[in-house]
Amino acid sequence: MGTALYQPASDAINPDCPYQPGHGIRWAEDLPPALKSLVVAPIRFDVFQEFEMQAEHTCGRDASHQPCYSEFRFVVTQLCSDDDELYYEKPVYAESMTSWRLLDERWLVCRITIDNFDPGAFHTCFFLSKAMPR
Template sequence: MEWRDMVVVPLSFDLFREAELDAERVFGYDPDGDACYYAHRYVLREPRSDDGEEFYAAAAYAESVAAWRLRDQRWLIHRTVQPGQDCAGQSFYSFSESMPR
């Protein structure tokens, strides 16, 4: 909340979804058409079985990122990483001089 007033607010968005993977990417643009918001999310899956006969796709790794360009041109980045289906995710904030990819 303390950085809220420093964020450049996006007015339009582009959303890209990967058809074969559990993944998506979003770009947000300011009135001049410059990127001021970025987000991505993906889940990597692997086959698992509880009984050795029936298999299902379980999350092996997941990541989500949301980033906002600040008025001073830095990027405020929020990243969440979950190393497995049964593991608790870890979230953290950081700053960058460039938009994450």
């Protein structure tokens, strides 16, 4: 019977979703600037963290709640020792797979790997996929 006195702006921060574009998640950071106008921009994010290893998955969703952005990152570590008494974990491999849904429903995927954290061991590869990588 009544009408709403206040309509939130489309760019207002949703308190139920702290991960909004421009508020901590750089969803377009690895996206080539020339392609930014060809992807569906996410309006909300779901972030999942793995507690048994250093891994995280972020899923961005569009206005119709369909996935339009996905990023999976993980780091593999190795137990090392300086003096056989003090042990620490050293990163030995890292991978990030970021994907954006294009306007034509294909997915642009960027895979970045770091081997042994040596100089020159950084590899980036872009490719297209018919489905969102899992």
